[in-house]
Amino acid sequence: MQQKILSNLLLFLLVPVLLIAQSTPPSAEVIMKEAYQKADKEHKNVFVIFHASWCGWCHRMDSSMNDASCKQYFDNNYVIRHMTVDESKDKKNLENPGANEFRKQYGGDGLGIPYWLVFDPKGKILADSRFRTDGNVNSTPGDNSGCPATEKEVAYFIQVLKQTSRLSPDEEAAVTKRFRQNEN
Amino acid sequence: MKFILVSLILFSLPAYPQDCALLKEKDLVTNEPKISTGFFNLQVATLSIDADSKNIDFFFTVDNSGKCFDYASTVVINFEGGKLKFTLRNSGTVNCEGYFHFTFRNGPSTPSQLLNLSEKKVVSFKFIGTNKAETSFMLAPQQQQLLMDMTACIIKEAKSLLPN
Numbered sequence: 632m633q634q635k636i637l638s639n640l641l642l643f644l645l646v647p648v649l650l651i652a653q654s655t656p657p658s659a660e661v662i663m664k665e666a667y668q669k670a671d672k673e674h675k676n677v678f679v680i681f682h683a684s685w686c687g688w689c690h691r692m693d694s695s696m697n698d699a700s701c702k703q704y705f706d707n708n709y710v711i712r713h714m715t716v717d718e719s720k721d722k723k724n725l726e727n728p729g730a731n732e733f734r735k736q737y738g739g740d741g742l743g744i745p746y747w748l749v750f751d752p753k754g755k756i757l758a759d760s761r762f763r764t765d766g767n768v769n770s771t772p773g774d775n776s777g778c779p780a781t782e783k784e785v786a787y788f789i790q791v792l793k794q795t796s797r798l799s800p801d802e803e804a805a806v807t808k809r810f811r812q813n814e815n
Numbered sequence: 816m817k818f819i820l821v822s823l824i825l826f827s828l829p830a831y832p833q834d835c836a837l838l839k840e841k842d843l844v845t846n847e848p849k850i851s852t853g854f855f856n857l858q859v860a861t862l863s864i865d866a867d868s869k870n871i872d873f874f875f876t877v878d879n880s881g882k883c884f885d886y887a888s889t890v891v892i893n894f895e896g897g898k899l900k901f902t903l904r905n906s907g908t909v910n911c912e913g914y915f916h917f918t919f920r921n922g923p924s925t926p927s928q929l930l931n932l933s934e935k936k937v938v939s940f941k942f943i944g945t946n947k948a949e950t951s952f953m954l955a956p957q958q959q960q961l962l963m964d965m966t967a968c969i970i971k972e973a974k975s976l977l978p979n
Contacts, residue, residue, distance in 0.1 A: 657908045657916075660844045664865075664874060665907060665914045667843065733844050754843030 659729035662712050663754070670710040671752035676795050678709040681734050681746040683717045684725060689745045691813050692778035700805045708796035709749075717744060742775035749795045758791040780813035835968040842867055850972050852965045858952040860913075860940070864965055866921055866973035871929065874907075875915040875942075882948040883911040889943050890915060895936040895959075901928055915942060921973045933966035 666677045682689035696705050705711060714730035731740075737759055739746035749758040762773035762783075779788035785807055792798050792806065837850040849867040859878040864871065875890075888905040907916035919929045936959040941951040954962065 657906065660842065661872070661874075661907050661916055661918075663844045664872075665910065665912070668874075668876065668914070669912055729844065736844075736846070750843075 656715065656725065656727045659714055659727050659733040662714060662727060663733075663750075666710045666712045667750070667752050667754055670750075673710070675708055675710050675752070676757060677750040677752065678705070678711045679748045679750070680711070680713050681716050681730065681739060681744050682713055683715060683744055684722060685719060686717075686744050688778040691780075692745045692747075695778070695809050695813060698809050701802075701809050704796075704798070704802040704806065708792075708798075738772060739775070743777060745778050746775055749791060757795045762787055778813060779810045782811070785810045835964075835972070837968060837972055848976060850969065850976065852969060855961060855965065857940070857954060857958050857962065859950065860952065862962070864969045866969050866976060868976045868978060869921055871919045871921050871969060871973055872906075873917050875913075877913040877915055877942055877950055879913045879942065879944065879948075879950045881911060882913075882950060883909070883945045884913075884915050884942070885909045885945050888915065888945065890917065891941040891943070892932075892937055893939045893941070894931065895938050897938075899931065899935060901931075903928070921977065923974070923977065925970055929966070929970065933963055933970055935963070936960075937962055 663677070663679075666679070669675075670677045680689070680692060682692070695701065696711065714727045714733065715725045716727075716730045716734060718725050734740060734746060737748050737756060738761060739748075739759070742761070745760070747760045748756060751757055756768055758768050759772070760776045762776055763770050776784045776787050779785045788810060789798070789803055789807060793803075798806075838853050839848070839850055841847065842849045845867065847867050849865055851865040852863055854861040854863045854876070857875075861876045863874045865874060866872070884905050884907070886905060886909065889902050890905075891900060891902050893900045903917040905915050906918045907914050919926045937954055938959070939951060939953045941949055943949050
């Protein structure tokens with residue numbers, strides 16, 4: 632009898648642990664490892680977006696990239712990955728382990744979200760969402776452009792896309808048009 | 816004398832895994848030193864075993880013809896003799912690319928399941944993805960040996976990455 636109670640107690644204690652283990656999101660390291668592998672195979676670059684469930688501008692960024700007018704272009708040129716950061720206390724379990732450190736490593740700490748990065752398939756950083764007048768990732772960065780919406784933000788975004796993908800004039804026009812709608 | 820020399824060479828061979836040439840690199844995310852076997856073929860899958868100071872990660876790319884893996888997906892590993900098998904859960908992303916990971920902690924003591932992979936021959940893998948879609952394959956004898964050797968090699972070298 633005592634043994635049965637003990638085993639039931641153990642089960643009661645273990646079930647939540649197992650459930651937590653199941654719901655742990657993959658680490659930043661694993662996400663990037665898979666992304667580089669896929670990018671290498673498909674001759675694309677990796678586009679990483681840091682986001683959170685509460686972040687309206689992050690949802691707008693996704694909606695814009697997945698809009699019928701632009702989706703094909705982004706899918707053809709990038710392996711797109713998301714990492715969850717900055718969640719509220721009750722949703723911390725949604726965050727990808729190591730994502731905050733990864734963002735910090737690439738200058739995104741304290742700059743708000745969405746924050747985005749572009750890498751080549753070998754893990755070399757090509758661009759980030761901080762404004763740069765010349766578009767060079769090694770020159771002095773400005774503020775986070777986040778989800779492009781204003782004329783200046785969209786212009787910078789287009790500059791990055793041109794430098795990290797094959798962007799035809801038609802695609803450029805479509806991306807510009809769609810992201811400018813975000814300002815409304 | 817010759818006999819002693821030959822015997823010494825022969826008996827010393829099994830003490831070291833064959834071809835323990837690992838790739839030494841820096842992790843692209845954490846920038847920490849890491850070691851990797853690089854991808855090697857296991858029938859319809861390729862496997863890379865990577866280690867850093869915290870984890871030993873088995874990263875499979877399974878040719879699963881568009882079947883998908885999620886957080887609940889599992890792999891059943893069957894060992895020679897039929898008595899030993901274990902099931903491990905996907906610790907990677909939700910994807911339809913055939914990417915599947917399972918990860919062990921890197922530490923001073925080696926987890927028993929990891930030790931089994933280095934000491935016992937794996938006969939087959941069965942990956943169970945979303946909608947219970949299965950991808951199974953058997954390993955050829957040389958692949959069984961390769962998997963054991965690579966795992967033993969990583970276990971040994973991964974200890975050198977542990978913080979002092």
